[in-house]
Each structure stands twice: as structure tokens, then as C-alpha cells.
Amino acid sequence: MSKTFTKADVAKHTDESEGLYIIVDTGVYDITGFLDEHPGGAKILKRMAGKDATKQFWKYHGKNVLDKYGDKLKVGTLAETAKL
Template sequence: MSKTFEADEVKQHKSEESAWVVVDGGVYDVTEFLEDHPGGKKILLKNCGKDASEAFWTYHSEKVLQKTAAEYKIGEVKPGSKL
């Protein structure tokens, strides 16, 4: 079973020490991926702590979400939570 996070908890993770992004309701801890992100860590950090779906889909395909991002998924945002 996947863990569910409140929006307030996700919003606290927007630094190099703890970086979480939300894509289509999924919560991804990208802290360990910051240095490896092909677009650089700055763009990831800009989108941490919030719903980054629009930015993600502008530059990535479904394949990236399924293959690369899957290992970083830690849960889902609680339904109805506003980021």
C-alpha cells in the first residue's frame, strides 16, 4: 500500500536536503537525483514542494515517469489536498 501525504507535508520538502515533487498526484523524493538530473538540480528545486505536473509533462514522456521516476516514488498526495 502506498503512503498518503498531506499537502502541508509535501510543501516542507523543497531544499537540497529533502526535495519532493508531485506529478499527477504521485509524490517523488528526488533528493538523491538532484545531481544526476540532466536539466540540472536548479529546475528540480524550483518545482519541489508543489505539483510539478505541468512542468514535468512539458519536457518528459510517460516513459520517464514509468522507468526513471518510479524508483523515487514514495506515495501519493491525499485526495483533495491543495498544493
């Protein structure tokens, strides 16, 4: 079963001891174990931790990247919020 996160929940995950989480579209991903593998370096991942990285992700990556790594890194989904 997939866990549901709010943006506030994700915002708490900004260091390696708590896990580095990012949001891409409606998925929540733990990128802590991916820091050393990221071709762009760990610095950019750490900078995006706790945030919605959707815009930045799609600017530099294609769907194939999410297809390749998404299942391994995904820890849940973003809770739906009312848009007023």
C-alpha cells in the same frame, strides 16, 4: 504500503535535509538523490521542490521518463481533497 501526503505535507520538503519532494499527477516523488542525474540540472528540481510539478513535468517529459524513474523515486500518493 504507500504513504499518503497532502499538498501541505509536500510543501514542507523544500531542502535536501528534509528531502526534496514534488508532485506529478497523484504521485509524490523524492527527487533528492536524483539532483546530479537530472539532465536539466539540479537548479530546476530545487525550484520545484515542495510543489505540484505536473504541468512542468509533462511539458518537458514523456511517459517513458516516469516509467523509467518513477518507481525508484516515488514515496507515496497525494491525498484526495474535496473539490468545491
